[in-house]
Amino acid sequence: MCGIIAVAGFRDVIQDLYDGLILLQHRGQDAAGIITYNNQFHLKKANGLVQDVFHDKSLLRLRGTMGVGHVRYPTAGCSSEFEAQPFFVSTPFGIALAHNGNLTNAAELRKFLLEKEYRHLNTNSDSEVLLNVLSVAIRNQRPKGRLTPDQVFSAMKSVYKRCKGAYSAVALIGGQGIVGFRDPHGIRPLQIGKRKYGMKEEYIIASENSAFPALDFEFIRDVRPGEVVFIDHKNRLHSRQVRHGELNPCIFEWVYLAAPDSTIDGVNVYKARVRMGEALARQIKAAGIHIDSVVPVPDTGRPVAAGLAGKLNVRYREGLIKNRYIHRTFIMPGQNMRKRSLHFKLHPIELEFKGKSVLLVDDSIVRGNTSKKIVELVREAGAKKVYFASASPPIISPDPYGIDLPTTQELIGANMSVEEIRKYIKADGLFYGTVEDMHKAIWYGNPKIKHFSEGCFTKKYPTPEVTPKLLKELGSCRNSTRESFQNDEEEGDNQKMLALV
Numbered sequence: 323m324c325g326i327i328a329v330a331g332f333r334d335v336i337q338d339l340y341d342g343l344i345l346l347q348h349r350g351q352d353a354a355g356i357i358t359y360n361n362q363f364h365l366k367k368a369n370g371l372v373q374d375v376f377h378d379k380s381l382l383r384l385r386g387t388m389g390v391g392h393v394r395y396p397t398a399g400c401s402s403e404f405e406a407q408p409f410f411v412s413t414p415f416g417i418a419l420a421h422n423g424n425l426t427n428a429a430e431l432r433k434f435l436l437e438k439e440y441r442h443l444n445t446n447s448d449s450e451v452l453l454n455v456l457s458v459a460i461r462n463q464r465p466k467g468r469l470t471p472d473q474v475f476s477a478m479k480s481v482y483k484r485c486k487g488a489y490s491a492v493a494l495i496g497g498q499g500i501v502g503f504r505d506p507h508g509i510r511p512l513q514i515g516k517r518k519y520g521m522k523e524e525y526i527i528a529s530e531n532s533a534f535p536a537l538d539f540e541f542i543r544d545v546r547p548g549e550v551v552f553i554d555h556k557n558r559l560h561s562r563q564v565r566h567g568e569l570n571p572c573i574f575e576w577v578y579l580a581a582p583d584s585t586i587d588g589v590n591v592y593k594a595r596v597r598m599g600e601a602l603a604r605q606i607k608a609a610g611i612h613i614d615s616v617v618p619v620p621d622t623g624r625p626v627a628a629g630l631a632g633k634l635n636v637r638y639r640e641g642l643i644k645n646r647y648i649h650r651t652f653i654m655p656g657q658n659m660r661k662r663s664l665h666f667k668l669h670p671i672e673l674e675f676k677g678k679s680v681l682l683v684d685d686s687i688v689r690g691n692t693s694k695k696i697v698e699l700v701r702e703a704g705a706k707k708v709y710f711a712s713a714s715p716p717i718i719s720p721d722p723y724g725i726d727l728p729t730t731q732e733l734i735g736a737n738m739s740v741e742e743i744r745k746y747i748k749a750d751g752l753f754y755g756t757v758e759d760m761h762k763a764i765w766y767g768n769p770k771i772k773h774f775s776e777g778c779f780t781k782k783y784p785t786p787e788v789t790p791k792l793l794k795e796l797g798s799c800r801n802s803t804r805e806s807f808q809n810d811e812e813e814g815d816n817q818k819m820l821a822l823v
Contacts, residue, residue, distance in 0.1 A: 323579045324422040325349030325393040328492035328500045330553040331524035336384040338537050339391040343372045345533035350395035353406035357418040358386030367406040390494045392420035405447045411457045416496035421449035423488030423510045424724040469498040471552050471560040478550045482565040486787050488723035492527050499554040502527035506567025507784045508547035509723050509775045511586045515539035525553050532584040570784035573774040577714045578622050578685045589767030592625050597763035598713040599629025605753050617641040619684040626713040627683035641674035676704035686714045690734035694747040709751040720793050721778045729797035
């Protein structure tokens with residue numbers, strides 16, 4: 323997952339873009355970037371959090387009434403600073419693109435661009451591939467001076483025809499406008515908002531509408547699967563369903579990825595998580611165990627635990643305090659970095675655990691390392707019994723659409739039974755939510771969603787090109803990428819040690 327944003331207005335949009343990325347920071351902490359346009363492009367991007375990448379000097383330099391921004395969570399490609407987004411190509415007009423998702427046929431497209439279009443790519447990122455496919459498609463429209471909405475929609479037909487996988491994207495075309503588009507399955511979220519500026523309207527396109535209220539934008543709607551939105555140079559909004567498809571949103575958005583105050587495809591994230599907790603309560607009650615208190619694993623475990631505790635009529639307690647300066651370990655690049663951060667990410671309140679039987683509630687169990695460490699922390703704090711509940715079912719397969727679950731070997735749910743996992747994390751009891759309960763929790767908010775992208779739980783993927791062979795290839799590619807990153811990380815640590823000697 324990544325966070326993307328585009329703003330089109332009648333005044334400098336840099337403050338909106340910067341603030342918007344701060345509000346989308348949960349979607350990626352590896353790198354950040356913004357590009358704006360006022361008859362020329364102004365770009366700033368680097369590795370790091372939004373507040374670390376941008377300073378007063380760079381914010382003053384990023385002038386323009388249109389711009390796009392990105393926060394990166396690395397899946398395909400790597401954590402190199404050269405792969406920070408937005409990416410830029412100079413022709414036609416100059417195009418900058420920010421992308422959330424993952425192209426499953428990036429290797430095939432890379433070959434097409436090199437051999438047929440003679441385009442050199444500078445990185446291993448599939449987002450750069452998507453940008454160049456879009457660039458070729460717009461060039462083939464042979465625009466004369468001004469790019470028309472019909473030409474944009476026609477170009478996007480070609481993009482949809484070539485690109486497979488998950489892609490929600492925003493693109494800034496120099497002097498022409500902003501394009502936003504969502505893949506035909508709507509796997510990754512994309513939403514539109516507007517606000518008044520005198521008698522005119524300014525527009526925003528972003529991954530989540532939780533960013534809209536603070537920027538004074540009114541939520542309009544979700545971008546539909548296969549739909550293209552074009553905001554032209556006069557800030558007029560045009561949209562067209564270029565490729566008809568069926569909505570298959572990623573179910574993990576409601577489990578973990580999205581902010582709790584977001585509403586995606588008509589379903590509030592917080593309420594969906596509460597309902598997942600209420601469904602889990604039935605399992606706990608049937609097990610007949612005694613629980614003194616329900617304790618969430620912050621932050622995404624909180625609404626699940628609240629729903630569960632309410633149904634069980636058991637007290638809810640914040641027994642684990644999260645260090646607010648340690649960020650989401652799941653999306654940290656490299657297992658070494660994740661393991662290091664676990665030691666000081668959470669701090670137990672001993673009075674909430676000593677001599678008590680507690681139920682810990684988290685959104686999911688991926689590798690099992692975090693869950694095992696948390697159980698150890700709680701036992702050391704004096705808990706008599708430690709039970710563990712996961713809002714989602716066992717994760718048994720990779721996700722090729724932009725979540726860093728690259729290989730089956732890394733997934734504890736794919737290699738152990740529930741009882742074996744319980745023993746591994748050293749819990750007295752382990753409970754998992756079911757796929758059916760997740761469906762019901764989301765369908766309650768929007769029964770029109772018929773299917774989900776949920777292959778990590780079911781091995782059933784919405785796009786037909788995803789086969790066991792493709793998953794293996796993607797896993798091998800990402801493993802080599804992460805090994806390279808970890809080697810670089812270790813080398814950096816060695817250099818720091820030498821500098822200290």
